[in-house]
Amino acid sequence: MSNEQELRVSKITQGTVIDHVTGGQALNVLAILGIDGSGGEEVSIGMNVPSERLGRKDVVKVEGRELSQDEVDVLSLIAPAATINIVRDYDVVEKHRVERPGEVMSVLRCPNRNCITSKDEPVDSRFAVLEEGVRCAYCDTIIRESIADHIHVG
Amino acid sequence: MPQDHIISAKHLSRAGIESVLDRAAEIAADPDAVADRHAGKLLGMLFFEPSTRTKMSFSAAMKRLGGDIVDMGPVDQSSVKKGESLADTVRVVEGYADALVMRHPLEGSAKMASEFVDVPLINAGDGAGQHPTQTLLDLYTIREAAGFSNLTVGIMGDLKYGRTVHSLAHALTTVGAQQQFVSPESLKLPRGVRYDLHEAGASMREHTDLEEVLGGLDVLYVTRIQAERFPDEDEYRKVAGEYQIDAETLSAAKDDLVVMHPLPRVDEIAPDVDETEHARYFQQAHNGVPVRMALLDIILEGNL
Ligand SMILES: [Zn+2]
Numbered sequence: 001m002s003n004e005q006e007l008r009v010s011k012i013t014q015g016t017v018i019d020h021v022t023g024g025q026a027l028n029v030l031a032i033l034g035i036d037g038s039g040g041e042e043v044s045i046g047m048n049v050p051s052e053r054l055g056r057k058d059v060v061k062v063e064g065r066e067l068s069q070d071e072v073d074v075l076s077l078i079a080p081a082a083t084i085n086i087v088r089d090y091d092v093v094e095k096h097r098v099e100r101p102g103e104v105m106s107v108l109r110c111p112n113r114n115c116i117t118s119k120d121e122p123v124d125s126r127f128a129v130l131e132e133g134v135r136c137a138y139c140d141t142i143i144r145e146s147i148a149d150h151i152h153v154g
Numbered sequence: 155m156p157q158d159h160i161i162s163a164k165h166l167s168r169a170g171i172e173s174v175l176d177r178a179a180e181i182a183a184d185p186d187a188v189a190d191r192h193a194g195k196l197l198g199m200l201f202f203e204p205s206t207r208t209k210m211s212f213s214a215a216m217k218r219l220g221g222d223i224v225d226m227g228p229v230d231q232s233s234v235k236k237g238e239s240l241a242d243t244v245r246v247v248e249g250y251a252d253a254l255v256m257r258h259p260l261e262g263s264a265k266m267a268s269e270f271v272d273v274p275l276i277n278a279g280d281g282a283g284q285h286p287t288q289t290l291l292d293l294y295t296i297r298e299a300a301g302f303s304n305l306t307v308g309i310m311g312d313l314k315y316g317r318t319v320h321s322l323a324h325a326l327t328t329v330g331a332q333q334q335f336v337s338p339e340s341l342k343l344p345r346g347v348r349y350d351l352h353e354a355g356a357s358m359r360e361h362t363d364l365e366e367v368l369g370g371l372d373v374l375y376v377t378r379i380q381a382e383r384f385p386d387e388d389e390y391r392k393v394a395g396e397y398q399i400d401a402e403t404l405s406a407a408k409d410d411l412v413v414m415h416p417l418p419r420v421d422e423i424a425p426d427v428d429e430t431e432h433a434r435y436f437q438q439a440h441n442g443v444p445v446r447m448a449l450l451d452i453i454l455e456g457n458l
Contacts, residue, residue, distance in 0.1 A: 114281050116262040121239050123266050130349070138262025139283060140346035 011044075015063040017085040017092075018075070023048050023056035025078050028148035030060065032074050032107055033067070041065065054081060074107040076100050077134065078148050103128055103137070109152035115139040125152075158274035158458050160449065161264050162284040163321035164350060168328050170458070175294050177448035178441075185218060188447065192454055193220035198251030200226045200244070201278070202234065202258040207417070207439075208278050208288075212255050215446035221454075224250050241270045248273045253453055256280075274453045282315045282344075288416055289321040291445040292375070293329065295438040299412040300372045302329045308367055310336040311377030311397055311422060313343045318416045319377055320347050327356040334367040335360045338393045341383065364397070365406070373412045374399075374432075376422050400424035404432055414438050 021029055026045045035041050042063035051057035058079075066086055067075070075082055076098035086094040106124045110117050117125045117138050127134035133144035143150055181188055197216040201209055213223050226247065234243055240263060248254060248271040256264055257278040264277035264284070279285045296307070307326055313319050313335055323343070326333055333356060335343060342360060343351075351358055361367055368374070379397055384390035398421060404411065415423055415435040427433050452458050 112261060114259075114261050116240070116258075116260045116266045116280075119240075119260065121266060122241050123269070135346060135349075136262065138265050139281070140261075140344075140350075142346045142349060144345075 012042075012061050012063050012087050013090055015061065015065050015087055016067055017087060018060040018062075018067075018079075019057070019083045019085060020051065020054060020081045021058040021060060021079040022081065023054065023058055025148070026058035026060050028078050028151065029058070029075060029082075031148065031151045032071055032078075033062065033065070035062065057081075070105050070107055072098055073101040073104045074151065077104065077129070101129055104134060107152070108134065108143070108147070108150045110136045110139060110141055111143060111150055112136065112139050112141040115141065158453055158456065159264075159268040160274070160276045160286050160453070160458075161268055162277070163286040163289040163324040163328075164284075166286065166290075166325060166328060168330075171290070171293060171325060171329065174290055174445065174448050174452060175297055177452060178290075178294055178445040179298075181447050181451070182441075182444040185444070185447075188219055188451065190220040191451065192216070195219075195221040195253075195454055196251045197221060197223045197450065198226070198247050198254040198273075199223050200247060200254060200256040200258075202229050202240075202256070202263075203279075204228070205257050205279065208257065208442075211442040212278065212287075212446055212450075214443050215450055218443065219447055219450060219454075221252075221450075240267055244271050244275070253450065274458075276449070276453070279317055281317070282320075283317050284321045285317045286321050286325075287442075287446055287449060288318050289325045290449060291438065291442045292318075292322050292414065292416070293325055294441050294445050295414060295434060296373055296412070298441075299434055300410075302331065305329075305331040305373070306334065306371050307331050307373040307375060308334045308336055308364070308371040309375045309377070310364060312341045312379045312383065313337040313377075314341040315380075315383065316377045319375075320344075322375065323347060323351055323356075323358075324354070327351055327354045327358075331357075333358040334371065336362070336364050336367065336397070338362060338379070338397070340393075341379065364399070364403070368403075368407050371407065371411055373414060374407070375414045376419075377416060378418075378420060378422055394422070398422050398424065399427065401426040401430055404430065407432070 044061045046059040048056045082098045085092045104127045126137040135142045244267045253274045255276045255278050261281035261283040264280045268275045379394040381390045411432050412434045413432040
């Protein structure tokens with residue numbers, strides 16, 4: 001890890017640094033986390049930062065927030081190379097790559113308005129992850145393009 | 155036990171299909187043998203959209219097994235109208251019956267409902283999704299008329315919204331049939347179904363013209379193209395007209411071609427086809443009772 005990166009990571013006291021996000025996807029990462037600024041979260045974003053691995057990458061840092069598995073799973077769909085750094089007391093205590101899950105829960109909304117998951121039922125959305133895209137486990141609708149457009153939190 | 159639910163034809167194995175059809179053939183040959191088999195058992199009927207035919211067929215099947223039905227009745231007279239969730243409705247009703255049959259206008263409704271109940275649940279149609287018991291009776295009819303080996307089936311009409319078609323296509327793939335899909339460009343198979351068929355190694359092709367494939371078919375399965383799928387009446391008439399058959403159309407077909415239709419039909423099969431050897435759609439509808447008897451029997455015995 002270069003000094004420059006170390007500096008960037010250690011800037012937050014407590015929370016998560018999501019690094020190696022596909023260039024241009026930072027705002028979608030925030031959408032997955034349900035962050036739009038109205039909740040007062042302390043967030044910093046680097047967009048299209050030069051990266052050895054990716055050419056250009058985004059970096060998202062969120063103070064005081066650790067990611068749930070559901071969030072990480074959906075993240076992997078839009079930023080498959082992302083690394084998640086959990087920071088406590090200025091130290092990176094955990095660092096891991098995202099993995100493509102078999103299934104993503106809750107975070108995406110089915111685009112089929114005639115799908116039971118889009119109604120007022122006590123059921124979370126569930127999507128199987130395909131080689132290309134995802135598919136609703138209830139109505140079989142496949143989302144292949146712009147998965148981020150279907151993010152729905154809360 | 156979730157494996158007892160019948161939600162989608164996708165989940166039916168070749169062996170599972172054959173065992174239901176074998177049982178149906180046994181029952182059809184000797185219905186008296188099962189006349190008291192499920193005396194005292196109750197089938198709960200949850201029809202969230204009207205379907206007189208499917209409902210009658212299930213009622214007849216349950217009663218011919220010696221059992222009875224309890225019926226939620228029309229939605230506008232039930233607590234559903236007061237805004238009760240489907241999850242709540244099925245959890246209440248499962249206490250009244252040994253198995254449930256459900257038809258619902260939304261896709262995925264049967265799958266979701268099955269996650270909330272312990273009694274077996276049979277999907278009798280979920281929106282544009284699946285209709286597996288129709289598929290079983292279709293397969294029964296096809297097996298009886300043409301057998302499953304070296305079988306080529308043409309499926310024509312509304313392939314996009316027709317749940318009967320989606321279920322059937324999955325099952326025909328499972329039994330190894332070749333499939334020729336014939337529809338207007340705007341009503342082709344949905345992406346999800348096409349994806350599954352490819353994944354399952356289906357032997358299939360898509361066409362817009364019946365003439366291209368008619369001569370090679372053992373079975374032609376016709377479905378209705380509905381006016382509401384088109385922007386205007388003229389467009390509908392123009393397109394739908396190309397997917398109607400009559401006795402003359404069938405002169406280009408094999409002599410033993412079997413014509414099927416899930417009924418009700420409107421004008422996609424002309425009445426003059428009824429008189430030909432090809433017509434099998436009324437027999438197909440009658441087969442619904444022994445096939446549903448077989449399925450209910452297997453489910454109520456816990457042998458699925
Ligand atoms: Zn869905």
